Amino acid sequence: MKHLASLAMLLAVIGAPAHAQMAWPKGKSAAIVLTYDDALHSQLDIAVPQLDAAGLKGTFFLDGDITPADMLRWRKVQRNGHELGNHSVFHPCPRAMLPDRKNYLTENYDSDRMLGEIAVMNNVLFGIDGATLRTYSVPCSQMRVGGADYTEALRRSGLVKYVRTGGYAYKSVVADFRTLDVFQVPSYGPVDKPDGATLIAYVERVGKAQGLGVLQFHGTGGDYLEVTAGAHQQLVDWLRQHPEVWVAPFQEVMDYVSAHTR
């Protein structure tokens, strides 16, 4: 019986699943990633100064709709410790979402064209900040082009290390890291002008789960899909007052997650 018990114990150890939860670095209890899509001026004018004043670093996913003057500003942002990520060149979307951009409808793309755009945007970003490893956020949260999903083609291409997908409030707190696909990292993207309390309630939920929360912003105090400057500042203030929560760029957090899940 004793031997049988030992065998059972051994099997239990061998068969034990990997840890669902993450042991965050430096005793931190959870991780928050602040991401901003579409290279908007309101991000340069409002979000970046707010983050800089608090000493927090975010990730800005740029598309090709940027002028040379913008590029110089984004270069400074990256030199200040923020991450510049890839959001494609022409930001294709499904017809139902942006019907006026008939040359850039995902229905008319295929994965070769999509990957070609991502490669070009990598080069544009290299020209801005000189970095060679990129993360990607999916335009219009749409991984289907020409009727086929390009996630696996992108994974095989080696063009980017990690992918942030769209805003899914229902699954946007990552708490079980055994099942996380680093090419489908969900984000929390509230659409209806969330107030500061709503944003703080979300990061508190992430904190309670000791998980990972990726916020997805567009306009900050301007532009569209806006979070007001005041609400963004409230979130920044809360994060500054809670140093137990790790706030870092997407690539840095995902490098840590990848190194500690396998």
Ligand SMILES: [Zn+2]
């Ligand atoms: Zn976008």
